[in-house]
Amino acid sequence: MSQKETYENPDLKKERQNCPFNKEEITNLLDGGKEKTAERKQLENYILSDEQLKDAVPMEYLSHADKYAEELRKACLLMHKLENSPAGQVPTLRALMGAGLGSAVLKEGNPLALHYVMFIPALMGQGTIDQQAKWLAKAYNLNIIGTYAQTELGHGTFLRGLETTATYDPNTQEFVLESPSLTAYKWWPGSLGKTANYAVVMAQLYTKGKCEGTHPFMVQLRDEETHEPLPGIVIGEIGPKLGMNTNDNGYLGFEKFRIPRDQLLMKHSQVLEDGTYVKPTNSKLSYATMVFVRVVVCQDVTTNLRKAVTIATRYSCVRRQSELKPGDREPQVMDYQAQQNKLLPPLAATFAFQLASDHLWNLYNTANNNIEQGDLELLPDLHGLSCALKALCSSEGANFVEVCRQSCGGHGYMACSNFPRIYGQVTAAETYEGENTVLWLQVARYLVKTRKEQTGGLSVKYLIGEEKGPKTVDTTLEGIVHLYRRTAVGLVDVAIAELEKSGRKGEAPHDAWNHAAVYLIKAAQAHARLFVVESFVNSLKVGNLSAPVRTVLSQLCELFIIYWLLERSGELFFVRQFIKKRLVTVEFQVRTLLYVKLLAAIRPQAVNLVDSFDLRDEILASPLGCWDGNVYQRLFDEAAKSPLNQSSVHESFHKYLKPLLKSNL
Numbered sequence: 001m002s003q004k005e006t007y008e009n010p011d012l013k014k015e016r017q018n019c020p021f022n023k024e025e026i027t028n029l030l031d032g033g034k035e036k037t038a039e040r041k042q043l044e045n046y047i048l049s050d051e052q053l054k055d056a057v058p059m060e061y062l063s064h065a066d067k068y069a070e071e072l073r074k075a076c077l078l079m080h081k082l083e084n085s086p087a088g089q090v091p092t093l094r095a096l097m098g099a100g101l102g103s104a105v106l107k108e109g110n111p112l113a114l115h116y117v118m119f120i121p122a123l124m125g126q127g128t129i130d131q132q133a134k135w136l137a138k139a140y141n142l143n144i145i146g147t148y149a150q151t152e153l154g155h156g157t158f159l160r161g162l163e164t165t166a167t168y169d170p171n172t173q174e175f176v177l178e179s180p181s182l183t184a185y186k187w188w189p190g191s192l193g194k195t196a197n198y199a200v201v202m203a204q205l206y207t208k209g210k211c212e213g214t215h216p217f218m219v220q221l222r223d224e225e226t227h228e229p230l231p232g233i234v235i236g237e238i239g240p241k242l243g244m245n246t247n248d249n250g251y252l253g254f255e256k257f258r259i260p261r262d263q264l265l266m267k268h269s270q271v272l273e274d275g276t277y278v279k280p281t282n283s284k285l286s287y288a289t290m291v292f293v294r295v296v297v298c299q300d301v302t303t304n305l306r307k308a309v310t311i312a313t314r315y316s317c318v319r320r321q322s323e324l325k326p327g328d329r330e331p332q333v334m335d336y337q338a339q340q341n342k343l344l345p346p347l348a349a350t351f352a353f354q355l356a357s358d359h360l361w362n363l364y365n366t367a368n369n370n371i372e373q374g375d376l377e378l379l380p381d382l383h384g385l386s387c388a389l390k391a392l393c394s395s396e397g398a399n400f401v402e403v404c405r406q407s408c409g410g411h412g413y414m415a416c417s418n419f420p421r422i423y424g425q426v427t428a429a430e431t432y433e434g435e436n437t438v439l440w441l442q443v444a445r446y447l448v449k450t451r452k453e454q455t456g457g458l459s460v461k462y463l464i465g466e467e468k469g470p471k472t473v474d475t476t477l478e479g480i481v482h483l484y485r486r487t488a489v490g491l492v493d494v495a496i497a498e499l500e501k502s503g504r505k506g507e508a509p510h511d512a513w514n515h516a517a518v519y520l521i522k523a524a525q526a527h528a529r530l531f532v533v534e535s536f537v538n539s540l541k542v543g544n545l546s547a548p549v550r551t552v553l554s555q556l557c558e559l560f561i562i563y564w565l566l567e568r569s570g571e572l573f574f575v576r577q578f579i580k581k582r583l584v585t586v587e588f589q590v591r592t593l594l595y596v597k598l599l600a601a602i603r604p605q606a607v608n609l610v611d612s613f614d615l616r617d618e619i620l621a622s623p624l625g626c627w628d629g630n631v632y633q634r635l636f637d638e639a640a641k642s643p644l645n646q647s648s649v650h651e652s653f654h655k656y657l658k659p660l661l662k663s664n665l
């Protein structure tokens with residue numbers, strides 16, 4: 001391991017002895033193969049050895065503006081380094097945008113992220129071949145830098161309510177962009193505040209006096225030389241946030257700003273010279289860029305969770321506290337069952353989320369290829385699953401990160417622990433790219449439709465036809481998965497019953513929907529959990545895993561699916577047949593026993609498992625999580641960097657405190 005140093009905390013050393021499985025096998029599995037691991041390591045060496053990419057002082061001590069300048073400096077340097085990257089440009093770029101390598105260098109957020117994560121994908125997904133020819137090379141070469149400007153001060157979720165207008169003027173063959181009110185101002189787009197000079201802007205398209213709905217437009221915002229906003233463009237940054245502070249999220253207003261007709265991105269719908277509107281085959285195709293990001297966010301959140309779990313697990317094996325056996329040495333806090341209960345479920349979740357995200361990524365690629373050929377059949381399933389997994393991974397991920405922080409006691413509250421930053425990033429994903437509740441309701445819409453119409457895509461096939469599988473629940477993994485499936489089906493039926501009850505009372509469908517929201521959301525969540533659990537169980541059936549790796553992964557899988565079942569036990573009570581058969585109570589007694597046994601079985605492998613994530617110290621960026629476990633020395637070293645420690649008496653003592661001390665109040 002690259003970061004092996006002379007010191008190794010004796011407790012960690014012991015944890016690492018006699019590892020029953022080959023850590024590298026798991027590393028390769030997570031990377032997607034031996035070659036991918038080698039490629040990643042080579043890339044990490046290339047990027048992380050560059051002195052100019054290291055922080056002179058911790059970012060926390062810089063001002064808002066200085067943080068931005070510093071991250072922009074490094075982001076630009078990284079882009080230069082792309083050219084000679086040993087891994088090739090595309091894999092390097094992917095690695096640099098995400099929560100792994102990228103966030104090791106750009107801890108506060110990448111000011112160029114939106115260019116790669118949304119602007120270029122929007123051009124590719126929404127632009128015609130000609131438009132791509134005109135803009136893509138410039139974008140790839142960073143001659144222009146773009147963002148995706150959709151959300152407004154007044155509306156983020158309800159896209160049909162966006163207020164920015166783009167009105168076609170056939171006389172000049174231009175669109176006139178206008179922000180008709182304060183709430184119409186674009187608000188939130190990343191990189192918009194200071195970095196981007198172009199944007200894909202979503203606006204209501206008006207032609208021949210008729211509104212045709214939101215459409216994507218390619219808009220230049222700033223002068224390419226001076227970077228000054230163009231006349232008719234009002235631009236600024238929105239200020240400090242809970243996290244991601246150097247993503248320079250911004251605002252943008254248009255004052256009768258004109259763009260040529262061919263800057264409407266016309267892959268799916270067109271406006272002809274005379275103003276005639278040509279409809280897309282599906283009105284939701286203009287939402288495709290969001291679908292892409294929802295897919296990659298699942299992977300990103302998982303990487304962040306791996307970091308949090310690694311930090312907390314290593315720390316918990318170094319930290320000794322209290323007394324377990326009277327008179328004995330203080331135990332490693334990891335030996336408390338309560339601590340295992342905090343940390344082992346998120347550890348298992350990192351595998352569960354990764355496997356589900358891999359499935360989603362494959363579905364995305366297949367669906368996208370089909371869409372390019374004009375076949376939209378997979379679109380509803382892709383929309384349903386990307387919403388479900390984005391909402392699930394981000395919400396569970398954020399909760400797990402917070403539990404990891406708590407598991408580190410006081411030291412977890414330090415900025416240098418890196419938990420605040422990791423949490424800031426993961427919880428942001430609960431909101432951006434579709435607020436989670438809103439996405440759950442989209443999923444529920446798909447589930448209800450499938451159940452009622454008895455037709456739907458692969459991810460919802462279990463809702464079609466009679467329930468299959470055993471009527472009683474056994475204790476095998478298959479048996480538990482079946483319980484998940486019956487819960488998911490049961491909750492959709494409960495939600496439908498609720499909708500029908502309101503219907504019978506004479507409520508309009510939209511009111512009935514609103515009044516069933518609690519049930520609908522539960523059904524959507526149960527569906528997402530079923531998908532994750534099935535992916536985990538099924539992926540253990542295939543592949544050529546060695547026996548020791550299969551054993552530990554099976555334990556994690558079992559732990560995880562029982563953990564969720566116990567956590568969500570309340571939901572089973574909604575499904576009446578479970579209660580009738582007294583299934584619920586008996587099940588839980590058996591499961592709790594098994595869960596506790598699994599905690600004890602996995603405990604000895606916790607450090608070996610997080611080691612196999614192979615996250616370098618620079619990526620963890622936390623004195624609590626370093627490979628060598630030299631926690632206390634590193635915490636001391638971090639404290640020494642505080643500006644308040646640069647003199648023994650701070651100047652403010654003489655200014656404020658001394659007069660107070662002498663004032664005899």
Ligand SMILES: CCCCCCCC/C=C\CCCCCCCC(=O)SCCNC(=O)CCNC(=O)[C@H](O)C(C)(C)COP(=O)(O)OP(=O)(O)OC[C@H]1O[C@@H](n2cnc3c(N)ncnc32)[C@H](O)[C@@H]1OP(=O)(O)O
Nearest residue numbers: 094097098113156157158159284287296300383432433434
């Ligand atoms: C290359 C490297 C990669 C590296 C990885 C890096 C990782 C990232 C890391 C760090 C970077 C940080 C990045 C931050 C970025 C953040 C960016 C943003 O936040 S951009 C703003 C997002 N905004 C939203 O997401 C709005 C949410 N709202 C909506 O999506 C819609 O308004 C919605 C879906 C809630 C309702 O839309 P309705 O009102 O038009 O539609 P209705 O009437 O409800 O549904 C109509 C039909 O359309 C379908 N539908 C809706 N959306 C669809 C879609 N997207 N695709 C397909 N069908 C869809 C529905 O299923 C429904 O179908 P039926 O009628 O039931 O058959």
Ligand SMILES: Cc1cc2nc3c(=O)[nH]c(=O)nc-3n(C[C@H](O)[C@H](O)[C@H](O)COP(=O)(O)OP(=O)(O)OC[C@H]3O[C@@H](n4cnc5c(N)ncnc54)[C@H](O)[C@@H]3O)c2cc1C
Nearest residue numbers: 148149150151155156157188189190428432433434435437
């Ligand atoms: C870090 C970050 C980066 C972002 N980057 C970008 C970007 O690059 N480009 C961009 O365009 N946007 C961006 N956004 C904006 C983001 O996409 C929106 O904030 C998000 O879509 C939520 O919309 P909203 O803020 O309008 O919330 P709202 O919709 O106002 O949500 C407020 C509350 O209302 C509830 N609610 C809303 N509608 C419903 C409903 N139909 N049923 C039930 N409950 C409902 C929500 O659940 C929530 O509890 C970013 C946001 C963040 C936080």
